[in-house]
Amino acid sequence: MKQEISALMDGELFEDEADSLFDEIRRGSGTHKDWDVYHLIGDVLRQPEHIHNDLSAKVRERMRDEPVVLAPRARATKQRARAFALSAAASLVAVGVVAWMSMQISPEAAPQLAMQQGALRPVSAQITSKANDYLMAHQEFSPSADMSGGASYIRTVSYSPEAK
Amino acid sequence: MRAGIAFVGLLLVVGNACAEGRQVSLDWLKTMAFAGHQTDYSGVFIYQYGGRVETSRIIHVVESDGEYEKLECLDGPKREIIRHNGHVWEFHNHKMVRASNQGRGKFPSLLPEQLSALGVSYQASQVGVERVAGYDAQVILFEPKDNLRYAHKLWAHNVSGLLLKASVLDDRKQPVEQYAFTQLQIGGGIDRSWIKSAPAMDAQGRVHDEKSSAAAGVSVNSGWVVDALPLGFRKTMEIQRPMRGRHAPVVQLVFSDGLSAISVFVEPDDGDEDDVNGLSSRGAMNLYHKLANGHLITVVGEVPARTVMQVADSLRYNGAQ
Structure with missing residues (x-):
């Protein structure tokens, strides 16, 4: 198995062999580790000053830092769309990771990945007029009230569309 | 001084x-x-x-x-x-x-x-x-x-x-x-x-003065602390205050980094089903509601959504200090 991975990395496998190996990697967690280690070895041989170790853990960490999507009473259709958007974004990230791992890492890859993650934004609804009291209570202690005076209170009385 | x-x-x-x-x-x-x-x-x-x-x-x-x-x-x-x-x-x-x-x-x-x-x-x-x-x-x-x-x-x-x-x-x-x-x-x-x-x-005459919401807050040491407060924010206020539409007094903590502020409100959960968990926004204002251990936690600020959520999620009761 290790030899196969090594051969794949050197581009010495035929397409069908490579496919079955990819299947194998997808199934087994042990081969994942081998895959990482072999790439690490490759990286060290090629650019000893620029080593990426255990990238997947870092990606997982970044994903964990992304805010969880929690929206009050979103309609079912919205939720489906959101689930799709989320899974699409997740697979984009996954594609980004695979592309990153299989091509040798170029410095441009990092910002690209970061941008794809930036596309994952928390879904949020309009603040309801019921919550205006919190905004008012907040506004009186906010530094923005010092800068723009009463104009900053516009946030607390702004017309909410749900009041229609 | x-x-x-x-x-x-x-x-x-x-x-x-x-x-x-x-x-x-x-x-x-x-x-x-x-x-x-x-x-x-x-x-x-x-x-x-x-x-x-x-x-x-x-x-x-x-x-x-x-x-x-x-x-x-x-x-x-x-x-x-x-x-x-x-x-x-x-x-x-x-x-x-x-x-x-x-x-x-x-x-x-x-x-x-x-x-x-x-x-x-x-x-x-x-x-x-x-x-x-x-x-x-x-x-x-x-x-x-x-x-x-x-x-x-x-x-x-x-x-x-x-x-x-x-x-x-x-x-x-x-x-x-x-x-x-x-x-x-x-x-x-x-x-x-x-x-x-x-x-x-x-103020006594023509204007209808809702006493409960008009009374000023009093400084308290509520025991609530934010563990993951973003760098640069400092607590500028910690009060207990009445709020319109709320039965019990609300604890409000205010943190400021000089340009923007974050308010944390903690109150007993009164079971009002309108107080849904979640995020809402208006312009730069983000608001996050969260129910935790019988408390309704509301975090409001002119900061990104991730910041109000981080503050809400790291809020902890540290007991009376």
Whole structure:
């Protein structure tokens, strides 16, 4: 198995062999580790000053830092769309990771990945007029009230569309 | 004492080799805060957020007993706010009701220590002169040093220092909200006739005063702490206060980084099913509701959604201290 991975990395496998190996990697967690280690070895041989170790853990960490999507009473259709958007974004990230791992890492890859993650934004609804009291209570202690005076209170009385 | 702190702060800032531009920007900030409180003006401004535009009129005058201010929305349903120093009334259910009475000092509440704290969180720079509402304005940009707060771009009138336009930008430099005067009169004969009818003049009489929501908060040591408070934010207030529509008093903690603030509200969960968990926003304001261990936690601030969520999720009861 290790030899196969090594051969794949050197581009010495035929397409069908490579496919079955990819299947194998997808199934087994042990081969994942081998895959990482072999790439690490490759990286060290090629650019000893620029080593990426255990990238997947870092990606997982970044994903964990992304805010969880929690929206009050979103309609079912919205939720489906959101689930799709989320899974699409997740697979984009996954594609980004695979592309990153299989091509040798170029410095441009990092910002690209970061941008794809930036596309994952928390879904949020309009603040309801019921919550205006919190905004008012907040506004009186906010530094923005010092800068723009009463104009900053516009946030607390702004017309909410749900009041229609 | 305060002057002493200011002086030491000034020395520190001057001592910093590359801080000259920053100091100029901070001076502008002080000027803006001062001008906002001490100038008579009246004008029309637009408030823009999330593809919406609203037009409002504002009148601000300084009398012998302090500031009077009237804010009136010109489109949509009637909405109006009158402020006299720290007292705020709003038009609610066809009458003016007291919305807040926290007795904020006359001015300015931008303390020197808050100004020096700004440098921790923002990179300040002057980016030129632009024209707003017919006046030349100095443009000052505060760029955040992390993605837990927004960038603030401020246009200050060259002569009076009055804030003519303000724009809040996200981490992709896209405006999340903007407010700008389209017409403005500074000084001169500003209409003061409305002051006589202002509720402040006879709060006992004509104005329906909701006592429960009008009482000021009292300072407390609530025992609630935020573990993952973003760098640069400091607690500026911790009070227990009544709030309209709430049965029990609410604990409010306020944190500020000098330009933006985060309020944390903690109250017993009254089982109101309208208090749904989740995130909502209006312009730069993000609000996050969360139910935890029988408490309703609400975090509000003119900071990104991730910041209010981080604060809400790291809130912890530390017991009486």
